[in-house]
Amino acid sequence: MLLLKGCLELKLGLDTLENHGNNNPVCAVINIATGDPTRSYECNRMEGQYVNIVIPGRSDYLTLCEMEVYGVGFI
Numbered sequence: 001m002l003l004l005k006g007c008l009e010l011k012l013g014l015d016t017l018e019n020h021g022n023n024n025p026v027c028a029v030i031n032i033a034t035g036d037p038t039r040s041y042e043c044n045r046m047e048g049q050y051v052n053i054v055i056p057g058r059s060d061y062l063t064l065c066e067m068e069v070y071g072v073g074f075i
Contacts, residue, residue: 007031009056010041012048021052 013024027043030053051069055062 007056008062009052009054010043011052011054012043012046012050014047014049016050021050022054024048024050024052 008030009026010028010030011022011024012027013021015021015024025046027046028041030039030041051067053062053064053067
């Protein structure tokens with residue numbers, strides 16, 4: 001088991017092909033040192049179809065138990 005220290009990046013965008021979507025813009029930086037298992041993030045009017053959570057600078061796999069994504073239409 002790998003113990004992570006530091007931060008993860010939550011990315012949102014329209015591109016999934018180039019670099020597996022990891023070139024999409026960052027919506028939020030997730031501080032994993034807090035130990036809080038439930039968090040909500042708002043991407044403040046960013047548009048996207050694909051959500052990535054990545055470990056910056058590493059190519060390890062990240063396993064999530066559950067993730068919910070909600071979209072809001074723009075007016």
